[in-house]
Amino acid sequence: MITTSSLPLSDRLLGLALRLCGLLAALVLGGIVVVLLVRALPFLINEGAGIWQSTWQPGQGEYGMAPMIAGSLFVSVLALVLAAPVAVLLAAWLRYFAPRLRRPVLAGVELMAGIPSVVYGLWGMLVLVPWINQWVPPGASWLAGSLVLALMIVPLALLVTDAALGQLPLRYQRAGEALALSRVGMLRRVLLPRAAPGIVGGVVLQFGRALGETMAVLMVCGNVVQWPDSVFAPVRTLTANIALEMAYATGDHRVALFASGLLLIAVTGLLLMASWRLRGVSHG
Amino acid sequence: MADRMAWLTGWVLLALVMVPVALMVMALWQQSADVLSMGFLLEDPGRAGRSGGIAALLISTGWILALCLLVAVPVGLGCALYLSESLPADSRRAQWLGGVLDMLAAVPSIVYGLFGYQFFAITLGLGFSILSGALALSLMVLPLMIRSAEQAMRAVPMGYRQARDALALSRWGWVRRILLPCAAPGIAVGIILSAGRALAETAVLLFTAGYVLRRPDSLFDSGRTLSVHIYDLAMNVPGGMPRAAATAVVLVALLVVLNLLVRRVLRQPMTEALV
Numbered sequence: 001m002i003t004t005s006s007l008p009l010s011d012r013l014l015g016l017a018l019r020l021c022g023l024l025a026a027l028v029l030g031g032i033v034v035v036l037l038v039r040a041l042p043f044l045i046n047e048g049a050g051i052w053q054s055t056w057q058p059g060q061g062e063y064g065m066a067p068m069i070a071g072s073l074f075v076s077v078l079a080l081v082l083a084a085p086v087a088v089l090l091a092a093w094l095r096y097f098a099p100r101l102r103r104p105v106l107a108g109v110e111l112m113a114g115i116p117s118v119v120y121g122l123w124g125m126l127v128l129v130p131w132i133n134q135w136v137p138p139g140a141s142w143l144a145g146s147l148v149l150a151l152m153i154v155p156l157a158l159l160v161t162d163a164a165l166g167q168l169p170l171r172y173q174r175a176g177e178a179l180a181l182s183r184v185g186m187l188r189r190v191l192l193p194r195a196a197p198g199i200v201g202g203v204v205l206q207f208g209r210a211l212g213e214t215m216a217v218l219m220v221c222g223n224v225v226q227w228p229d230s231v232f233a234p235v236r237t238l239t240a241n242i243a244l245e246m247a248y249a250t251g252d253h254r255v256a257l258f259a260s261g262l263l264l265i266a267v268t269g270l271l272l273m274a275s276w277r278l279r280g281v282s283h284g
Numbered sequence: 285m286a287d288r289m290a291w292l293t294g295w296v297l298l299a300l301v302m303v304p305v306a307l308m309v310m311a312l313w314q315q316s317a318d319v320l321s322m323g324f325l326l327e328d329p330g331r332a333g334r335s336g337g338i339a340a341l342l343i344s345t346g347w348i349l350a351l352c353l354l355v356a357v358p359v360g361l362g363c364a365l366y367l368s369e370s371l372p373a374d375s376r377r378a379q380w381l382g383g384v385l386d387m388l389a390a391v392p393s394i395v396y397g398l399f400g401y402q403f404f405a406i407t408l409g410l411g412f413s414i415l416s417g418a419l420a421l422s423l424m425v426l427p428l429m430i431r432s433a434e435q436a437m438r439a440v441p442m443g444y445r446q447a448r449d450a451l452a453l454s455r456w457g458w459v460r461r462i463l464l465p466c467a468a469p470g471i472a473v474g475i476i477l478s479a480g481r482a483l484a485e486t487a488v489l490l491f492t493a494g495y496v497l498r499r500p501d502s503l504f505d506s507g508r509t510l511s512v513h514i515y516d517l518a519m520n521v522p523g524g525m526p527r528a529a530a531t532a533v534v535l536v537a538l539l540v541v542l543n544l545l546v547r548r549v550l551r552q553p554m555t556e557a558l559v
Contacts, residue, residue, distance in 0.1 A: 011455040018370055021362030025430065026384050028423050032391060032399045039402060086297050093294035097287075105298065107547075112305060114539050116484035118514045119532045123308040125518055126315060126529070151304050184286040205390070212392025214487040215515060239394045239487070246401070246491050261398045265391060272390045276383075 033265065040259040043252060051259060056225045058245070058253035065260055067227050071235035074142055074228060075217060076210035079149035084203050086150075087157035092187055095165050096173075106162065113155035121219030124148040129220055136232040140222035143231040148216045153206045160202025164195040201278035208271040212264060214239040238264060312536075315529035324530055329497055333517050333524055338531055340499040344414065344507030345483070347500065348493060351418035352425065352482050357475055359422075360429030365459065367430070368437035389427040393487040396424045400492040412506040417493025424488055425478040432477060436470020437463060469549050476549070480542045483535065486511040510535045 007015075044051075053064030094102040124144055133139030168191060176186040192199075222234025223244060236244075238260045246257055327337035363381075371378040400420025410416040440463055448458045464471070486509075494506030495516060508516070514531050517524030 008454055008456070014456050014459065015370065018362050018366035021359050022366040022370075022381055024359055025363050025381065025388070025426065028426065029384050029388050029391075031403065032395065035399050035402050035407075036395070086300055089293065090297040090301065093290065093297065097290055097294055101298075108302075108305075111540065111543055114480050114484065114543055115536060116486065116511050116514075116532075116539070118486045118511050118518075119308075119312075119536060122514055122518050122528055122532050123304075123311060126311045126525070127307055151301075154301055182286055184290050208390055212390075212394065214392070214394040215511075219515070219519060239392060242394050242398065243487060243490055246398070258398060258402075261395045265395055268390045268392060269387060272386060276386075 033262075036258055036262045036265065039255055040262050043255040044259055044262075047252075047256075051256070051263075054227070056241075058249065058256065061252065063252070063256040063259075065238065065241075065256075065263075067225050068236050068238045068241050068260075069263070070227060071142075071221070072211055072237040072239065075145040075149060075221065075235060075237055076207060078142065078146035078231065079153055079210050080203065080207050082146060083150035083153040083157055083206070087154045088161050088192075088199055088203075090154075091158045091161035092165060092192065095162060096183055096187060096191070102162075106159070109155040109158055113159070117152065117213060117216040118219070120148050120152050121216035124216060124220035132232070138222060138234065140220055140234055141232045142221065142228045142235045145217045145221040145235070145237070146231070148220050149210050149213060152213065152216060153210060156209070157203055157206050160205070161195075161199050164198030164202065165191065167198065168194055197278045197280065201275040204271055204275040204278065208268040208275075211271075212239060212268055214243050218243050312529045312533055315526050316533050319526045319530040320533060325534070328499065329513075329527075332521050333497065333513065333527055334521060338510065338513065338527075338534065340497060341508055341510050341513050341531070343499050344493070345509040347414050347503065347507065348418045348421065348489070348509055349479060349482055351415065351503070352421040353475065353479060355419060355422035356425050356429050356478055360426055360474070360478070361433055361471065363426075363430045364433035364437055365463075367434045369455075369459070369463070373438070385427045385430055388423075389431075393424060393485060396420055397488045397491055399423075400488060405492055411504065412492065412494035412496075413504045414493055414500055414507045415503045417489045417507070417509075420488050420492045421482050421485060424485065425481050428481055429474050429478045432474030433467070433471050436467035436474065439470065440466045472549050473546050476542050476546050480539050483509075483538060483542075484511060486515055490515075 047063060050063050051065045053062065054066050055062045055064045056068065090105075094105055124147070128144050128147055129139040131139075132141060132144055172190055172194065173186070176183075176190060181190075217237050218240040221237065221240060223236045223240055224234040225236045225241075226233070228235045242257050242260060245253070249257055324337040325342065326339055328340045329338060330336040367378060367381060371381075397420065400416060400423070404410050404416035404419050405412060408416075410419075444462060444466070448462070453462075489509055489512050493509065493512070495508050495512065496506035497508055500507040510531055514528050514535065517528035517531070
């Protein structure tokens, strides 16, 4: 600290430049929130209560988003219900029952995590939707969206679970072996409960990702604004609505879309904080 | 007995994940078999994408990717240096900045699209252009870039830092001559991962870079990326499916190459940066 003033100029410039970069990252987040707020706030003050209504008729000035909020939640919840058990159990199985498979499967799963969501959506349109259509038309539905999302969530949920299990101290396993516990009993009674906060924290984060996912859901859900009466009914999510209508929306209609973006940020932010809590991460 | 059940369950679960992926590869391959050829890469698209290839899109994609990295890499490196060199890992400010980065990583991509549209296209007057798209995209990949570079820098051994202090090296000299070369493989991985994320992204670009199919004349022209092309052909162009699938095959092939590159650089799975 005493020598600060005698640092060479290049060092002082470097320090300044780095500080600016750090500031910029914070500014981006602030900027996103501010821009959305500035666009959406007047609308929210005037019509804020209206967005919780059920009728979405932008032409008539009715901006009820409730069915789409429900659509987003339904599609994501079902996806999570399908994906989380598969991912958690598979990760545990790979680590404790089939360690030789673990490396190759994780490598494959990392590859899956990198596949673009449009490609998952395309697969949904090519294979899944026609298949569900044979069963119960029309095919493009809540179920199709959840299945595609589930396939997208599994890789990351699996990697998170694997990391959480990897952080458990090895002595648990050793103690279990010394006591001749069965591996299943060990996993169920000791290892999974121990790693549960990390696993649940990671899964909550995946829920946020599912809510924010746009392209895959847009391509397979059918995009009808309605309360779905079964898993085979088409739904429209908030994100799909933004992607579909932003191109031609004007005036209040466009502002309503910004308001739904704000809602998405708020919800994913809350989920992130819940995830921090669960994983015991502190952020000042 | 229970352990044998566990074996069975494990294989069933593995099949549950792997069979759909195999089906996906097969479906894409079948749809695109008639279209995919060298000419597909070299021709410009015609009739809204129903005929021809994807040459113009490869050009737009290349420009957007290059510009995105041109912004994200220097800023990302700067921020990572700030986190790893100027702040102790447990300091209040480092944790706060880490929280901001986690938040940025959690913001849905469609929201980056909304922000990019409002800020770059409208407020800054860049319109639907390659520039707006690349800038919005660079913001989206920034957290990934920063986190992986920071990890690489923090992994530089403590002894080097002690030697630096003992020798009273200048900060700038330390960063340029020792830290960056030592962390280079990890930084390269960060850049490749960011490029992969950028290539995969669609929602950010829908209303920033736009849909225009022809070759861009300048950076202020609208340009369509491969991922946007897949979406548009599949959803809005009747008869576009074979070429959507062929474009998807090209895009996935590119991403697989990037993934192999990461493995090459790291020689171990890069689990944490992805999560």
